[in-house]
Amino acid sequence: MRLNEVVFDDAKPVDGYGPGFFRIGGEVVEGAVVISPKGVEGWDGMEDTDRLVALAPDIDVLLVGTGAEIAPLPKGLRDRLEEAGIGVEFSASPAACRTYNVLLAEGRRVGLALLPV
Structure with missing residues (x-):
């Protein structure tokens, strides 16, 4: 079996999550x-729709995590x-x-909005 290392360029993958926090690109965000x-x-x-709509020029799809x-x-x-014009999946x-990390690794123009678990 051959393993390939995924390179994310400037984008930051989600490394982990827990009660009330996410670890993104190695940094914990509450x-x-x-x-x-x-x-x-x-x-x-x-209710913070303006922040998401402002992403329209930079992404094709937005993934929304609704919590646990x-x-x-x-x-x-x-x-x-x-x-x-933003495609949305929740x-x-x-x-x-997980889906965000896969799409990011494929080089897709993707955004992610997350509520904590």
């Missing part, structure tokens, strides 16, 4: 977070993202982290 080609920043949750359990996105958030935060 609370909800948005990861995009612009970097890592705090997120005020599902999968939950539907608020209609207003989904509508604003679709109007901005799942529990652990699954969103």
